[in-house]
Amino acid sequence: MNRRRPTLPAALTLTAAAALTLSACGSDDSSAAEDSGKIEGADTSSGTPAVPSPSSTDTIGRPKITFPSDAKNVFEYEKTGNAAKDAALADSTLSVNAVDEAIFEGSADTKALGFYNAESALSDSITYALGYINKKHTWVGETRYFDYKVNLSGDREAYITYCSDESKSFIKDKKTGEVKDTPTTVDSYVLYNAKLAKNAEGVWQTTDIASNRGSKKCQP
Structure with a gap:
């Protein structure tokens, strides 16, 4: 698959209990496109934060995540009104951005990667990022995340x-600068199931994640 985010490793599978919980969460549909709750993963200017700055009351010491000027994640969802759900949603987007930042930085030792990911999600995210880094690959363009529950x-x-x-969004060769302009197919759309745990500092870390490339639920 030439697109910038291949299917996550097979080891990233949720437990049966988690899968049952996920199947029951349809009533909590908080997805929306182009609304005031949308969070953009990266600014269009080089070296700018990839996520909104923490509020003045945030004492956790969250690491800043930056994207290059030619790459952007866009997250589309509406706030639920439930503080815990909204915090988990926000931190789930930072987990995604942290993995991409590691790819852009060419290092799996970034502060954000282990800040927003833990357990199997962290180890597999490191393996995933190294798949890009070892091949001297990165990605460019825009990836949209939507239909959150x-x-x-x-x-x-x-x-x-x-x-x-x-x-x-497309794979870019760091050595040659070549961008693989691959066509859009059903495999351009991916369904993710993620498990998050709130740590002692109050961060909702992604601890397990599974993906289904080409899922009909995500195709237009």
Whole structure:
């Protein structure tokens, strides 16, 4: 697959209990396109933060994530009004951005990668990023994330499903600068199931994630 985000490793599978929880979260549909709750993953100017700056009341010390000027993630969802759900949604987008930042930086040792990812999601995200880094690849363009659904399990566990549209993002060879302008197919659309856990500092870390490339649920 020439698109910039191949299917995640097979090891990234949710437990049966988690899958059942995810299947029951349809009533929590918080997806929307082009609304005031949309979070853009990267600014269009070089060296600018890839996510909104933390509020003045945020004492966690979140690392800044930056994207190059030719790459951008766009996250589309509406806030639910539930503080825990909204915090989990926001941190799930930072998990995605942290993995991409590692690819852009050419290092799996970035601060954000381990800040927003843990357990199997962290180890597999490192392996995933190294797949780009070792090949001297990066990506350019825009990837859109949409159709978010979130469900809580107690006070410190959340399950989120969402889709991605990679039709406008492409692999770039760092050595030659060549961009692989691949055509849009059903495989340009991916369904993700993610499990998050709230750590002692209050960060909702992604701990497990599974993907289904070409999912009919995400195709236009």
